[in-house]
Amino acid sequence: MSHAQLMELEFETNLCTELSERGWLYEDDGKPTGWDVGLAMVPEDVLHWLSTQYPDEYEKAVPADLVNGQKTDAEKKLLLHVTKELAKGTKMDATTGHPVGGLLGVLRKGFAYAQVGRPAAKFGPMMEFPPANPNLTEVVEAADAVRLRILRQVRFDTTSNDTIDVVLTANGIPVVTLELKTDNTQTVQHAIRQYREDRKPGKNRPLLTPGRALVHFAVSNDLVYMTTKLEGGDTVFLPFNQGNDGHEGNPPSPTGSSTNYLWREILARPMFMRILKDFALFEPSKTGKKDEGRLVFPRFHQLRAVERIVADIEAHGTGRRYLVWHSAGSGKTKTIAWLSHRLIRHMSADSKSTFDSVIVVTDRTVLDENIRHDMNLVQSSQGLVVTVGEKKSRAKSPQLKKALLDGDHIVTCTLQTFPEVMKLIEDTEELRGRRWAVVADEAHSSQSGSAARQLKELLADVELDDDEDISADDLLAAKDSAIAASSNITFVALTATPKAKTLRLFGTERDGRWEAFDTYTMAQAIEEGFILDVLTNYSTYDMFLRVKNTLEGGEGEEIRVNTGEAVSRIVRFAVLHPTAIAQKVVVVVEHFRRNVMGMLGGQAKAMVVTSSRMEALNWSRKMDDYIASKGYGDMSTLVAFSGTLKDESGEDVTEISVNGHSDVARAFREEGVYKVLIVANKFQTGFDEPRLMAMYVDKKLTGVATVQTLSRLNRIHPGKTAPMVVDFRNTPASVQKDFQLYYSDAHVDGDVDPNALYTLGERMDTAGLYGPGDMDAVADAFLADAGGEAIAKALAPVKDNWTTQWREARLSKDKVKREALEQFRADVLAYRNAWQFLSQIVDYQDPQLHRRAILATLLARNLHVDGNEGDDSYLEGVQLSGVKLVPSAINEDHSLTQGSTDGIKLPEFEGERRGSAAPVKGPLDEAIERVNEMFKAKGVEVNPGSVAGFITTFWGFLDANEEAVAMAKNNTVAQLKASQGFSNAVGLAVLKTCQESQEIQSYMTDPAFIAEISNIAADALHSRHHGGSAGGESNGSQS
Secondary structure, three states: OOHHHHHHHHHHHHHHHHHHOOOOEOHHHHOOOOOEOOOOEOHHHHHHHHHHHOHHHHHHHOOOOOOOOHHHHHHHHHHHHHHHHHHOOOEEOOOOOOEEOHHHHHHHOOEEEEEOOEEEEEEOOOOOOOOOOOOOHHHHHHHHOOOEEEEEEEEOOOOOOOEEEEEEEEOOEEEEEEEEOOOOOOOHHHHHHHHHHHOOOEOOEHHHOEOOEOEEEEEOOOOEEEEOOOOHHHOOOEEOOOOEOOEOOOOOEOOEOOOOHHHHHHOOHHHHHHHHHHHOEEEOOOOOOHHHOEEEOOOHHHHHHHHHHHHHHHHHOOOOEEEEEEOOOOOHHHHHHHHHHHHHHOEOOOOOEOOOEEEEEEOOHHHHHHHHHHHHHOOOOOOOEEEEOOOOOOOOHHHHHHHHHHOOEEEEEEOOOHHHHHHHHHOOHHHOOOOEEEEEEOOOHHHHOHHHHHHHHHHOOOOOOOOOOOOHHHHHHHHHHHHHHOOOEEEEEEEOOOOHHHHHHHOEEEOOEEEOOEEEOHHHHHHOOOEOOOOOOEEEEEEEEEEEEOOOOOOOOOOEEEHHHHHHHHHHHHHHOHHHHHHHHHHHHHHHHHHHOOOHHHOOEEEEEEOOHHHHHHHHHHHHHHHHHHOOOOOEEEEEOOOEEEOOOOOEEEHHHHHOOOOHHHHHHHOOOEEEEEEEOOOOOOOOOOOEEEEEEEOOOOOHHHHHHHHHHOEOOOOOOOOEEEEOOOOHHHHHHHHHHOOOOOEEEOOOOOOHHHHHHHHHHOOOOOOHHHHHHHHHHHHOOOOHHHHHHHHHHHHHHHHHHHHHHHHOOOHHHHHHHHHHHHHHHHHHHHHHHHOOOOOOOOHHHHHHHHHHHHHHOOOOOOOOOOOOHHHHHEEEEEEEEEEEEEEEOOOOOOOOOOOOOOOOOOOOOOOOOOOOEEEHHHHHHHHHHHHHOOOOOOOOOOHHHHHHHHHHHHHOOHHHHHHHHHOOHHHHHHOHHHHHHHHHHHHHHHHHOHHHHHHHHOHHHHHHHHHHHHHHHHHHHOOOOOOOOOOOOOO
16 A cells, blocks of 8 residues: 555544544444445445334334245335435425425435335434424434444445445435545545546446435545535535635644544534534526436535524523624525524523524515525425515415414515514514514615614513603613613624624624624635636726817806816716717727627626716617617617606606616516616615626725625626626726725724714704704604604704705805704714614613604704705806727736725714815816816826815815915915925825715825825915915925
8 A cells, every 4th residue: 555545544544533433333444344335325224214213114114024035125125215215306395394305305304115015104204303402302312313324435336346435324325425635645636536537427326326415525634625416527516614814725723634624523413413404405406307406515604604603692692793794605595594494493401492583684675585595495394484575475464473473483574575574563562572583684784774773673672660650761761771782682694795884783892893703705705716806807998088168258257166166067067978978888889799798608798887877877878879870789788777867858767668678687687688787876786697797887986885886797607707897987906995895804993982972962952953842842742653743743843943044044145154054964964873873782871862863863854955056057168079088907907815904994973064165266267177187187086076075175174274374374386385394284184184075085095196286285375375476485484
C-alpha cells in the first residue's frame, strides 16, 4: 500500500471512529459483510426493523411458519418490493402532509405490500425520529432503536469490485455516501471528479440512482462539497463549508481536519436524525417529470442559522430578536420554511409549545408565493400553514381567526395583507398575551419602522395590576414598556442588505457594535459560485451636453434668476431632454444587440434603471421608436412604474396602458420578444430573473440602493458568465465603496441617541404652533378611537395655525419665518420616525412622548409645502444645443477582494436645518454657463434636487466661519486661493455640508472638484466682503 493510500486510510479510519462515538454502529471496522450490492441495502437491518416495529404486518408478509427456503424467498420478495418503493417518484400527500414514495416516503411514511393469497401488509415508517415532546416515551424508544450503521469500502456495481469509501445507512437503507481525499496527496476536486467520471448511475448501480441516497459528500481535510443527484459529468456539487472570516472555505480546527465539523456535528446521530426528519425534502420539477425532481439537503449556512436560533431560544427563552444576514443566492425562502416549521413544532422541557403561532411577513407577493411553495415542501399536517392573500385559496377571516385561536399554526402574509391579520388580532381579546414568533423576510425599513411597531403593539403582552385604577396614561406607559420589551414576541428578520436601522433593531450587540446573529456574506456567496460578481464587467459613459439661451429680454433688460436654483432646473431639463435620452437609447440598443442578445441561447435579457417615472416613460418611447426605425422585429421593451403619469401631451398613462399587459413581470419572464425592461423605482429589489445579463444605469445610486439594484444581475443560470453593467451616472469608485459595506461585514458602530426624542419634542413644543391642550385633544380623540371626524376636529387648530403662517410668510417673503416653519415641519417628520424606531428599543415610561408621537404622526400627513414655487418661465428659452456620449471605461473589472471595516451609519433624528445666505441672483447666461461647466467636468454627477441645497448650505457654513471671513477681508483673491488655511476652511464647510446632504456626498471624492469649489468660494467670499471688488489688492497676509 502506497504512502498516499495509507494516509487516506488513516483519514477514513479517524472519521469512522469519531462517528462511532456519536451514535453510529461501527461493527468489524465497518466491513460491508452484510451489504447486498444488487439491492443496495443491508437486508438484515431492513428486516430487523420491520419485524420488531411492525410484527403483525411482518407476519402477513413473512409468515413464521414458512419452511424449506420459503421464508428466504418471502424475505427477498419483501426486500425487492422495498427497492421498488425507494425507486418511486416522491409526492406529497395533501391530507397527511407526508411524502409518499421514494426515499423520504419510505423513511417517513412507510409503504403497503400486497401478495396473492395473503393479506396485504401496511408497514409504517422505516425510521422513527426523536419527538419534539420528550414525554412520548414509546416514540423515544423507537427512535433509539434505529440502526445508523457505518460501512467502509462498499461495492456499488454488480459487475465490478469498485468501491465507495464510506456509506452510511439508516435501518439498512443507504442515506449518505462519502468519497474521502487527504489534501496531503489529493484535493477535494479529485473526489468530485471521481463521482462525476467513475460513479455514473446505471442499471448495475442501484446505490447511485438519483433519489436512492439522500446526499453524496466529497470530503478532504480542508473542504466539503455535496450533491443530492449524481448525473455523470453534469453532476452539480455545492460547497458545504462553514465559511472562513466572511469568505469561502473553513477555518483551521485546533483538533484535527478543518472539515471535522461534518462528522462531529452534522452527521452526529442527534443532528443527522433531525436533518432526516425536519430538513431533507423532495422538490418536484416544474415540469412534473419524475426524473427531473431532486432531493434537497440543506446548505451549511441554512442549517446553521435555524439551529443557532433554536439553540439560543432554548438557552435564553423567547422574546429575543435575531437578524439573519444571508446574501442573495443563499436560499432564504427555504431557510424561512425550515425555521418556521422548527419554531411551531418546538416544545419546552415541560412538553408545552414554545410558540402559539408563527407569523411570516414578506414585502412582496412574489416572495410570498416562493415561501408558500417551499413551506409546502416541508412535511407538515394539513392546514398547518394558513395563507392570507392568496387569491385562489385565500384564508377567510373566520378560518384565520380559528387558526390563530387554536394556535400551532404558521400564518404567511405580505405587507399588503398584513393589516388584515393585525385587525383580526386587534379585535380578538383572547389573543392578547399569546407567545408569537414573527419571521420577516427582506427586513428593510418596512419592518423596522411603523409596521414593526404596529405589530408589536398588537402582539405585546401588557401587564396591568387588576386592583388599581388605571388611567389612559398608565395604559399608554404599560403598552410602550411592553413594546420596548416585547418579551412574548420573538423576532427573526432575514435580509441580504441590512440597513442601519435593521441592524440596530434586530441585530446582536458584540463588543460595542451591532451585527447580524448569523451571516452568510456576499463574498462567500460569490466565491462559492451561488451568485455572480456584478462588478467584473463594468462600463461607464460620460455625457457632455451644451445648452443655450434663446429667450432675450427687452431692450437693455437682462433676465436675472436665482443662480443656484436655475442651475438645478437647467440640469434637470438637460438630463430629461428627449435628445439626451435618445443618444443613450442608441448606445443601449446597439450594445445589447451586439454583446448580450445572443447569449443564453438567445434568451438573455436586460434592464434599464431610470431616476423617475417620466424618465422611464421617455426611455420607453424613445427605445420603441428607435427599435422600430431600425426594423429590429426580434426585440421589444416593457416599462415598469407605479401609479398614473401625465405625458408631454397631458394624457394620463399607466403601466398597463403603455405595455398592454396587466402583469409586466410575468410578460417579461414568459414572452421571449420582451428583451429589455425599463424601470423607475420598481423591480430594483426582490425581482429574480436569472436571465438578466445586462443592466443600463441612468440613475444616481447610493448606499444600499446600489447593492440592491445591481444585485438583480447576480443570479446564476446555465451558461451565464459575468453580467454586464453600462453606467451613465455613477463612477466605479462610488459603486465599489457601496458594495464594500455589504461584502463581508455589515455592522453599525455605537448606538443611536435615545435623547433625540426629548430634543425634538422641546423644539416642537416651543415653536408656538400648539399648546398642551391641543396635543391632548388630538391624542385623546385618537386613543378613544373617536373616528375620523373627531380626530380632524382636534387636529384642525394646529394644522390651520401652521398653514396660515406658512401662507403669510410666503406672501410677505419673510425668510426667517418661513425657515422656522420649515424647521417645525422637519421636526414633526423626524419625531414621527424617531418614535417609531426608538420606542421599540427604549422603555421611556413617558406617556407624553407617546401623545406627542400621535400628534406628529397625524400632522406629518397634513403639513404641505408647495413644490416648485419659483418662476421657471425662463426655461422656455433654454435649448439643448449639443449632446455627446463618450465611453469613459469599457468592460473594466472592479470586483472586490475585501470589504470595508467601516460601520453603516445609524440615523440621526434631531438635526436642525441650517439657515442659508440669500440666493445669488445672476444673469441667466451665467447660470447656463455654469451648467455647461459642470457637465464637462468628468466624473462629477449633478443631481437636480441636491445642487441648490448643497451650494446654499455650504455657503452658510463658510460665511459663518470667522477665520475664513477674516482671511477674505485681509487678503487678495490670489492669496486666498493659495492659502492652506482657507483651503482647510473650505474643506471643513464641504464636510459639514456632506453630513447634511448624504446624497451629494459621493460627488466630493474628487480632489479636483474640491479645488474648484475652493477657487469659486475664494472669488465669491472676497467679492462679498469687498463690495464686489474681486481681485483688489490688500496689504494683509495669508493665514
